[in-house]
Amino acid sequence: MVGRGELTDRAWAAIAPLLPPVSGGGRRWRDHRQVINAILWKLRTGAPWRDLPERYGPWKTAHERLRLWTKDGTWARILDEVIVKDDSVGDVEWVISVDSSVVRAHQHSAGARKKGAARPKSTLAVDGEGLGRSRGGLSTKIHLAVDGRGLPMRVVLTAGQAGDNPQLLPLLDGIRVRRDGPGRPRSRPDVVIADKAYSHPSTRQALRRRGITFVSPERTDQIAQRAAKGARGGRPPAFDTELYKQRNVVERCFNRLKQFRDLATRYAKRVAYYQAELTIAAIVLWLR
Template structure:
C-alpha cells in the first residue's frame, strides 16, 4: 500500500501494488491523484508544499521530477548516490539539501498507517481481492476524515 497523507496525517491518496513492487515508481502516480483546493479563483491544484518520502525514493530522477512540479523534497541520500557523486569529483555537483527537522515530520505518515490498522478488516486483510481491499481502505479513510471534522467543530 502506497499512501499520501496531508499534514494532519489524513489519507489523501492510495495505490495498491503487489508486495514485490518498488516504492519509487509509485511516488509520482500517487502524487498525481492528489488534488488540493486553493484559496481564491480556480479549481483544485496539484500538490504544493513538501514531500517526505523514504530513503529508497531519493533517486535523482525523482528529485528532478518533483523539482519540476515545484514540490520541496526532503529525504536523505543513499550511500551509493553519495559514492557516485564523490567519484565524479567536482562534476558530481553539490549534495541535495536535507533538513533533519523537516524529515522528522515523516512520522505523520507512519501514524496514518497505524490509524488505518485500527480497522480490523484492514489489519487482518479479510478482503482477498485488491479492489475490495482498496475499497475498505477508502471507507476507513472517509471515517478518519469525518472523525477529524467532528473534532474540529467540537
Template sequence: MRRHELTDAAWRRIEPLLPVRAGRGGRWLDHRRVLDGILWKLATGAPWRDLPERYGNWKTVYERYRRWAADGTFDRILAHVQVHDDAVGRIDWSVSVDSTIVRAHQHATGARKKGHSAGQTSADGVGQALGRSRGGLTTKIHLAVDGRGLPLSIVLTAGNINDCTAFPHVLAAIRVSRPGPGRPRCRPDRVIADKAYSSAAIRRSLRDRGIGTTIPERADQKAGRARRGTLGGRPPAFDPAVYRRRNVVERCIGRLKQWRGIATRYDKLARNYQAAITLVTALLWINT
C-alpha cells in the same frame, strides 16, 4: 452507539452524499445501519456471514458495500470532506509519502485476472494488486498524507512493487477540488519521504514542478558521488528538522491498521479493498 459505529456528527456529514433509492422494490434497509455493519466488518475482520443481525441481512450489507465501491460513493465522501477542509484552510500541504505491506488472506485470492492498471500488476494477481513476496501474497498501500497525517491519496500495488515505481502514481492521485470554479489543487508545497524514494528521477520531477523536497540520500548514492569527485555534483539539500515531520505518515498507517479488515486483506478485488481504506480514511478526516 457501539464502538466503530458512526457518531451523529459523522452521519450528518455523510448522509447527503449517499445514493437515493430509485424505483420500486422491497423495504429499503436504512443506510446508517448498513454503514455501521460495514464498519463492524472492517473493524473485526470477520467474514460477512458473521455480521450481527442488528445490522440486517449480511447479503444486503455486502451488496450495498460492493455497489458503493463500484460506483465511487466512498470516493465522493472522501473528496467532499477534503474539499471542505481545504476551503477553510485546514490542509497542511507539506506532504509525507510512505507505504506499508499488508498480508493477503487466502480468501483474497482467486479473483479473475483480467485487466490491470499501472502499478497494480503481478504474476499472481493481474489487476488485483496482489504480488508474491517472501511472506506469501501481499498488497502494498502507498499513502501521501498532509501535515496533519490525513491521507490525500491512496494507491494500491502488488506487494513486490518498488516505492519509487509507485511514487508518480501516488503524487498524481493528489487532487483536491475547489468548492467553486477553478482547477483542483494537485501540487503540494513540499514532499517529505524516506530513503526508499531517494532517486535522481524523483528529485528532478519534483524540482521541475516547483515542489520542495526533503528526502535523505542513501549511503550508496553518497559513496558513488564521492567516487566521481568533482563530477559527482553537490549533495541534495536536506533539512533534518523538516524531515522529523515525516512521522505523521507512519502514525496514519498505524491508525489505519487498527482496523483488522485493513491490516489483513480479505477482499478479492483491489477495488473493494481500496474502498474500505477510503471509507476509513474519510472517517479520519471527519473525526479530526
C-alpha cells in the same frame, strides 16, 4: 445511541447528503446509516460477512451496497468531498508525507474470478488484483500520501514485491483537491517528505520541475557515486533535518488504519473492494 465504532451524528450529517436517495423508482433501500455501520463493523472486527450481527440487517445487503458504491465511485467521492470541506477552511496542511506498508494477504484473498470484478471509476485502479509474493508470502503493498496532520490524501495499491519509488509520482498525481467554489483543483503540495527508498536523482528532478520541495536523505550508494565523480558529481541535494522529523505522521496514519483488522490483513479477493475499505477507513479518520 451510537454503538462502538459506528458513525457519529456529526459524521453522518457530513456523509448523508452525498449518498443516493433511500427511496426512488423501485423498492425502498435499507437505511444507509445502518448499512454503513455494518460495513464499519466488518472493517473493525475482520470477521466474515456471514457473522454480521442481526442489528445490522442481512449481511448480503451490506456486501451488495459495498459492491455497488465501489463500482460507481461513491466512496471516492465522499472522501474527496470531506477533504474539500477541510481545505476550504484552511485545515489541510500541504506538507505531504509518503510511505508504503506491506499487508499480508489471507489465503482466501487469492483465486478471484477473472470476470465480474467491480472496477471503481478511479484513476487509481490497478491492473490485476494487487497480489504478489514478498518475503512474508502472499501480500499487497499500500502506498500512502498524508497531509501534515497525518490524514490520508491518496492511496495506491500494488503487489507486495513492488518498489516504492516508481509509485511516488502516480501517488502525487492522484491528489486533486477541487475548490469549494470556482477555480482549478489543487494538485501541487508545497513539500513532499519521504524516506531513502524514494531518493533517486530522477525523482528529485521531476519534483524540482513541478516546483515541489523534496525532503529525503540520500542513500549511501548515491553518496558514494557522487563522491567518485569528484567535482563533476555536484553538490549534495539540500536536506532539511528538522522538516524531515515530520515524516512520522505517515507512520502514525498506517497505525490508525491498521486498527481496522480487516485492513491489517487483506481478506478481500478483489483489489477494488480492499481499496474501497481503505477509502472508508480514511473517511472515518477525516470525520473524527
